[in-house]
Amino acid sequence: MSAFHAVDAASDYPEDEPERAGFAAAADELSNAYERKTSLCAPFVGALPVAGAAVSILGETFGTETVCASDKQAARLDELQIDIGEGPCWQARSTRRPVLTGDVQRGSQSSWPVFSEAIRNDGVGALFAFPLIVGSLVIGAVDLYAREPGSLTETQVEGAEGLAAIAARQVLRKALSESDRYGLDDPETDARLSRRVVHQATGMVLAQLGLSASDALIVIRGHAFSAGRSVREVATEIVERRLDLSSNNPEI
Structure with a gap:
């Protein structure tokens, strides 16, 4: 069976238990990332059927920058979105909802046509973005990419949203720590x-x-x-x- 499953697959089947255990382990890793100074991106890649991940801060309050990237491709995708000013991470941030694009290469994405054209020959099959939200603050987004087209299951989407919520608090801790350091x-x-x-x-x-x-x-x-x-x-x-x-x- 493919790493991606049909979106309508039942999320309460026994075979989902190992996946849920994987999300629990990733959540624990993320919850301690700030104190342990470990990667915010690795838990997403470990728990989800994706090739890479990037976490970015987007906006004027804390600046706009890539916080981490799991590999060169993830870094390039994130940097392109920051440079162009459009893409799934910006869409996730503005809508406060996940952006799930199972087949990037099938036509131009109406919400981000310049970005989709820029990555047409990059070997990216699917892109998923989840907003980083803490209370009423939308800080940025986490971008996930897969090399082949495919969808995330409902369980995987819910799990990714939970991980994004934890990552958002870790990113905010880091941003506030930087403001403390410079007396802001x-x-x-x-x-x-x-x-x-x-x-x-x-x-x-x-x-x-x-x-x-x-x-x-x-x-x-x-x-x-x-x-x-x-x-x-x-x-x-x-x-x-x-x-x-x-x-x-x-x-x-």
């Missing part, structure tokens, strides 16, 4: 000014988004940084219910 943000000072309100806001966000306390604080900090405000100000608005950082809110 001072979360400790904000926290000291009103530790109680930050604690309350963190509790509300973790309940809303189903995150850990540390990840909920990352969401608050990311929102504050993108809006050019202090953590204390954002926390106060959350506690007073004037601000909801759920992913259903418009992008900042």
Whole structure:
């Protein structure tokens, strides 16, 4: 059987259990990537039937750059999209939804015609992109490519979305760490000014988004940084219910 299966295949068959176990292992690897300084791309390639992966930050808030790429082809595909300003990663970012292109070579992609023409002879059969979303922030996207045309199963799409959500928090941690290094943000000072309100806001966000306390604080900090405000100000608005950082809110 091909590495790709029909999209309508039942996701609860016993043979899906090893695949789900693979996603669980990849999720654990991604969850510790920032602390261990390991690749954000490798878990996607290991858990999904793809040849390569790239993770990129897209937008003005944290800049636009390739965070990682599993190989030269993945790096080229990501860099082309950044240079051209169109492609599946930009589409995933703008729509906040996965972009699943099972056959790249069959006709021009109406949403990104220049990019599809640029890779026509690159030996790419399928492209999949998943947005990197943390709360109300859309940070960037993860791009996956396969050499042969094919589709992802529902289980694989769900698994990739889960991995993208974890990767998004790791990318945000890295971006905020860089801002701290250059003195662009001072979360400790904000926290000291009103530790109680930050604690309350963190509790509300973790309940809303189903995150850990540390990840909920990352969401608050990311929102504050993108809006050019202090953590204390954002926390106060959350506690007073004037601000909801759920992913259903418009992008900042």
